[in-house]
Amino acid sequence: MNIKLPTKLLMMISCILCGSVFCSLSVLAQRQDSTISNVRAKKIYKTPQIKAVVPTYKPKSAFGYIPYNEVLASTKSNPGIKADKILSVLKVYPNPVSDQINLILKLDRESNLSVKIMDLLGNEVVTLANERVSAGEQTKSYTIPNRLNSGIYFLKVVSGAETVVKRISVL
Secondary structure: OOOHHHHHHHHHHHHHHHHHHHOOOOOOOOOOOHHHHHOOOOOOOOOOOOOOOOOOOOOOOOOOOOOHHHHHHHHHHOOOOOOOOOEEEEEEEOOOEOOEEEEEEEEOOOEEEEEEEEOOOOOEEEEEEEEEEOOEEEEEEEEOOOOOOOEEEEEEEEEOOEEEEEEEEEO
């Protein structure tokens, strides 16, 4: 009886193995997922380009539209029309400055003039002048206060709506 049991067991194992190999029975192995094996990823070697022709905008009528080049040409040819430039700072001297600073500036018309010293962060340190100045070329002198530490500052000159900023060094 002891000999029949191992032979029966051996026969059963061999039948299972032969059946799975020849009859394609998947008894010992898992079935393969058919949805993943049939789909292949498409490789893209270059990015797609969108090709479009976009025309530039040009108005069909000149009603209410004046090109900027024509405005510039008319102000140059007609001296009666002036640009709104009021302030021209011609020179700031001496630079580096120790105790007194001089400004040569030109104003096209009479206006309020404000001269301030700003630090590197844009904070106002000292207001040197806030006065009404007549038109023409002016030379102004201002004393630098002793409380100003040595370093780099900005001189902000404001006249009307125009602002001119110059860099100065204080000793």
